[in-house]
Amino acid sequence: xxxxxxxxxxxxxxxxxxxxxxxxxxxxxxxxxxxxxxxxxxxxxxxxxxxxxxxxxxxxxxxxxxxxxxxxxxxxxxxxxxxxxxxxxxxxxxxxxxxxxxxxxxxxxxxxxxxxxxxxxxxxxxxxxxxxxxxxxxxxxxxxxxxxxxxxxxxxxxxxxxxxxxxxxxxxxxxx
Amino acid sequence: xxxxxxxxxxxxxxxxxxxxxxxxxxxxxxxxxxxxxxxxxxxxxxxxxxxxx
Numbered sequence: 001x002x003x004x005x006x007x008x009x010x011x012x013x014x015x016x017x018x019x020x021x022x023x024x025x026x027x028x029x030x031x032x033x034x035x036x037x038x039x040x041x042x043x044x045x046x047x048x049x050x051x052x053x054x055x056x057x058x059x060x061x062x063x064x065x066x067x068x069x070x071x072x073x074x075x076x077x078x079x080x081x082x083x084x085x086x087x088x089x090x091x092x093x094x095x096x097x098x099x100x101x102x103x104x105x106x107x108x109x110x111x112x113x114x115x116x117x118x119x120x121x122x123x124x125x126x127x128x129x130x131x132x133x134x135x136x137x138x139x140x141x142x143x144x145x146x147x148x149x150x151x152x153x154x155x156x157x158x159x160x161x162x163x164x165x166x167x168x169x170x171x172x173x174x175x176x
Numbered sequence: 177x178x179x180x181x182x183x184x185x186x187x188x189x190x191x192x193x194x195x196x197x198x199x200x201x202x203x204x205x206x207x208x209x210x211x212x213x214x215x216x217x218x219x220x221x222x223x224x225x226x227x228x229x
Contacts, residue, residue: 012204012205016197016201017201020196021192024192025189025190030188036192036199039192044204047208108183109182109188110182110183111183113181113187113188117188117190119188135185
């Protein structure tokens with residue numbers, strides 16, 4: 001039996017908060033006060049685009065990953081309008097593959113909150129997105145790949161490269 | 177004096193306030209209430225739509 005799609009109202013009810021939070025993190029809400037309003041606008045745009053396209057979605061589709069993809073595209077459009085040098089779809093064409101496995105402990109730091117927050121703010125948007133999707137939104141790599149429009153291997157590589165860059169910036173080689 | 181503690185990525189990337197979430201939900205719900213009467217996918221039989229309850 002093929003799983004049917006949920007009602008759009010259900011999708012909105014279940015996913016609004018996490019989509020808003022994802023966009024807020026992409027916009028560096030921890031460091032920028034105006035990210036709250038920008039995230040609100042992008043969240044509305046995400047659900048508007050989703051609503052218009054919902055009838056074309058096939059039954060059994062991963063609606064969560066699909067919403068994240070739309071949200072990522074909305075953020076990319078905003079970054080382009082703002083003239084951001086490195087929008088979400090314009091970084092690392094072929095990132096080095098990570099070693100097997102990425103232990104959860106790699107996402108824990110023995111540093112001050114300000115130091116880690118500043119280092120995360122300095123990450124390229126695509127790497128910050130990959131980290132947020134993996135470690136905060138808790139998506140699988142297949143879903144991250146769908147959200148970022150890349151292969152699953154590239155999704156793993158983006159997460160790996162982001163963690164590596166964070167640790168280099170922080171001078172933190174502690175493997176925990 | 178700042179002291180270090182264990183910081184997770186969730187700490188570093190932060191979380192929006194409940195007030196911001198509530199305001200966004202209010203705006204999006206308002207938009208949806210206006211848009212929904214125009215197209216009600218849950219009321220329409222389509223081969224790829226949700227098909228209702």
